[in-house]
Amino acid sequence: MPDMSIVANGERVLADLHALRAIGTYKTGVHKPTFSEPHMRSLAWLTERLPDAGLAGTIDGIGNVIGTSSRPGPKLLAGSHLESQNHAGWLDGPLGVVYALEAARVINSDPSLTGAVEVAAWCDEEGHFGHFLGSRSYVGLVTEADIDAARDRTNGKPMRQALRDAGLAGRARVAAQPSRHIGYLEAHIEQGSLLEGGNLAIGVVTSIVGIWQYRIVFEGEQNHAGTTRMSARKDAGLALAKFCVAIDQRFPVASSPRTVWTTGRITLDPGAPSIIPGRAEMLFQIRDDDPAVIARLEALLLTMAEEARTAGPCGVTVERIRTGTPAMMDSAFQDAIEAASIAFADGRSVRMPSGAGHDAQVLATIMPAGMLFVPSIGGVSHHWTENTGDGDIVRGAQVFVDACSRLLAR
């Protein structure tokens, strides 16, 4: 049994999560796009609470908050993110940040322990301006040119402007210090229903899927919707619809049981009711933790595009715009989470891959990393109805704090 004095304070964790939910509330969720006023207020809220955990921190030049400890001994980095998808849930991000804050509060002041938990809120995990800009900046993968080019995907606002408006333009970006941390631990809601369906309390993440993303463009002929005979048309929108249906028919044969694929956005150009679309574009995404499966599906996608081009009447081009290598979670971190689950969750844990991307996959490129999941009610994610029961939230915090103390005590 662990030292029972080193235990998360469940009421404090719930109070903190509700305080963050009260900033940028949307129905029962929140609306906190990156660099929005409620996002910046959430970062300020966190920064003000860091001293309670023996940490000093501020908001850096890309919108990360990183609280550091001057305590001697090993340091474990822990955190998640505070911005949300548009009109989305209250726990996606804040849960991991508050667990990290709670672990720091409990552990960093305990005289029986050495070392400290350091807390991070990574900016823009939700990809309003890019993907994982905050954590990628921290590990040294974001250039000034990347920031110059980045725009808000909802309204097209340049990131430089957004940084100015948020008061971050003049600030330095904080970079990782080599060997400072023994690793990175992140908690998150599952965003699926495997835990709930199996009456489990904790998911011990084994790997994070790779995400491959494609821009698929159909080129037809823009023309008048009243005077162009059906037989004379080159309708790029119809070509796109046929392609979506073909993917639905042919991908299941080539995929693995865990593969998922999604067309998240479709744009017809010019998009007017009385004009035949001359150009149509879709954003298409494939996720799997096996690179061989992804390679097979990408080959199928290119074959299908070639077939569509040959069949006509529209041109088709496929451009890969994001390549995500799957990330493996450290086995010692998995063991620590599992041991903590035995201590605080009756062993109701399962090892599972993550189908969603997380900052942990970025941190995993420079240090050992681990993740734990708590259940999501109905598996709902990226929607304001997203939720987790209070019991599961508190149990997850206890497992998280215990796992941190085990990792620091190794």
Added chain:
Amino acid sequence: MPDMSIVANGERVLADLHALRAIGTYKTGVHKPTFSEPHMRSLAWLTERLPDAGLAGTIDGIGNVIGTSSRPGPKLLAGSHLESQNHAGWLDGPLGVVYALEAARVINSDPSLTGAVEVAAWCDEEGHFGHFLGSRSYVGLVTEADIDAARDRTNGKPMRQALRDAGLAGRARVAAQPSRHIGYLEAHIEQGSLLEGGNLAIGVVTSIVGIWQYRIVFEGEQNHAGTTRMSARKDAGLALAKFCVAIDQRFPVASSPRTVWTTGRITLDPGAPSIIPGRAEMLFQIRDDDPAVIARLEALLLTMAEEARTAGPCGVTVERIRTGTPAMMDSAFQDAIEAASIAFADGRSVRMPSGAGHDAQVLATIMPAGMLFVPSIGGVSHHWTENTGDGDIVRGAQVFVDACSRLLAR
């Protein structure tokens, strides 16, 4: 043979069209959205030229220009529009306005004739804020509430604001005076390739198709694109794509050879690459000049929606948002255009329906109306490459002016 002194001045017509093309130029076409600076400058250009044609006029409170004559005798109304679709052609609209202006210049000062041609430029024929707002205002079909509700379909700007920005907010709207006109004549580019394909110079319009427009909404379940298994998804975007493909397969059987249908806009909600669309919407349009065909296709559309609902997993609703009764062109107007084509175009004319909507269909609700078409190169329409040969433009002007004088002389 007509009096050969009453002939359009081809060079003057071409010069006027090029003057309008120089306002808001985009590549070889123009970009003049309704109430934009180049649109307002085009209206001012026309207003300044009205006195040359013996007309007095100004820009009214909805952006119409209507030039009136104090000459005794019958009055024929003629015109078209001066705004364009976004990044579109130089003749769609201006051709008909300049022909009307030329007819007024030639006829209104001729001592051998009585009566006059009056010139109109109807606002927003291209439907940036509604449909046929200018001509519908003139015939009394637009309410203050319609204007309160109207917004720019490209950027969402309220029409009231656009009217204020264009300096039109305080002005009165000009309404039709009962029995003032013997009818309305409009010229337009064909926006199709029937004339060009048959080496014909003039299309004598017999009817203008009705346009029925629908908002079709698919309701699924918004969820995370990484953590939601394929079998558990309710993807509204995929449901929409399947519906588009089904329309493509089933509409040909129930339609007439002239029917056309178009999906001009698709919106996935929320439209993010990592979120399964919970809602998807398409704007769908059917055009035919036979109401029985439209009724049959609407019934098919509703049946298909019911089948899609039953098959699941997404809900489907079909809402008709525009109902356009086909408009018949006056037979005396058709005869006058045909006689003018014999005099000025070697009889190379054909009677044909219009697949596009035009202000003439609105004017036809209160007076006899007619339309003539000139050829479009390659049938291109609503695109900046739209064009017509100079010879066809001049020949069309001569036929138009002659048809006007025949109608006034009846």
